[in-house]
Amino acid sequence: MAILGAFSSSSGLAQGARLYANRVEREGHTVIRVDITEAMVQQPAFSLEESGAISLKEFMSMKLPCILVIHANPPQFHLILFRLGKRFLHNKKIIGYWAWELAVVPDVWRHALQYLDAVEVPSAFVREALLPCTDKEVVVVPHVLEAPQKQKTAFACDGIVRCLFIFDMGSAFARKNPMAALEAFRLAFKPGEAEMTFKVSSPQADYENFKKFEQACAQVPGVSIMTKTLDDVALEELYLKHDIYLSLHRSEGYGLTIHEALLYGLHAVATGWSGNMDFMDMPKAHAVPYTLVAMQATSGAFKGLKAKWAEADIDAAGQTLRRLRQELLIDHR
Structure with a gap:
């Protein structure tokens, strides 16, 4: 099996491809990891050697009969087929592993379905979106995350609650909705009670919104932004330094970082809608109530779609954050 993914990228799709490859290998199958970061017009964060993958050119020169699992959403999926x-x-089985974030699927996705033998998706939410568009098999293959060796055991030891949100500026700023997380944090805590870290990837992908967000963060005491690319060890350290993961997203195809945070033992306060609901029954998961509203997108992959997404109740999120702080401080005593 050949798994084609953006292995040298730090994106969520790249991490999904890595998790998929790890799972297939654990099941005893031979896996060829093929890096398609450049073909997807993404910015590499690691070298090819560090990624553990081979180049697309090298893979094509091997001329092996194999199943292709392509971790690329349309229209990048089309670019991979073209390459x-x-x-x-010819005569190769093609499986698309796709993650979409809305209940309405754009035309470019519908068009791409004709090139697939099967579709695999990370969540029931994505499956429900794609099922009406095809008579082909759509299978939920959730991300299999191994329980980390280190887990959070002590919270707010110095009396300060630390919150975290990780997102990519190339993944639709409005969808990730970090402004709501910032506002919930501001409402929840007095200066000195808590700290908030925003780990931001690819700020250059939407630099205008990144600068606006940076300016907004500067107005709230205790908030910091981190843009450095982290390896697995540093990412683990980042999770373990924090107590609460806060994601007031408007929609998620899966919500990988929310799931990771829960496995590390953090509390996760997250919008109670979309792909993350597949695992929000885990201990320390706190679903935030929401209202479905008409999506307004004037650019990007969502442009022109008549769809709804969730507007998290920021006041309710703030109340949950305050309650958790009180509980964590009591537990620490």
């Missing part, structure tokens, strides 16, 4: 070419793809 591979009809001759290479």
Whole structure:
């Protein structure tokens, strides 16, 4: 099996491809990891050697008969097919591993379905979106995350509650909705009671909104932004330094970082809608109430779609954060 993904990228899709490859290998299958970061027009965060993958060019030169699992959403999916070419793809089974964030699917996705033998998706939410668009098999293959060796055991030891949100500026700023997380944090805590870290990838992908967000963060005491690319060890340290993961997203295809935070033992305060609801029954998961509202997107992948997404109740999120602080401080005593 050849798994094509943006292995040298730090994106959520890249991490999904890595988790998929790890799972297939644990099941005893031979896996070829093929890096398609460049073909997807993404910025690499690691070298090819560090990624553990081979280049697309090297893979094509091998001319191996194998199943292709392509971790790329349309229209990047189309770019990968174009690079591979009809001759290479002839008689090969093609599986698309796709993650979409809305209940309405754009035309470019519907068009791409014709090139697939099967579709795999990370959550029931994505499956429900794609099912009406195809008579092909749509299978939920959730991200399999191994329980980390280190877990959070002590919270707010110095009396300060630390919150975290990780997001990519290339993944639709409005959808990730960090402004809501910032506002909930501001409402919940007095200066000195808590700290909030925003770990931001690819700020250059939407630099205008990043600068606006940076300016907004500067107005709230205790808030910091981190843009450095982290390896697995540093990412683990980041999770373990914090007590609460806060995601007031408007929609998620899965919500990988929310799931990771829960596995590390953090409390996760997250919008109670979309892909993350597949695992929000875990201990320390706190679903935030929401209202479905009409999505207004004037650019990007969501442009022109008549769809709804969730507007998290910021006041309710703030109340949950305050309650958790009180509980964590009591437990620490």
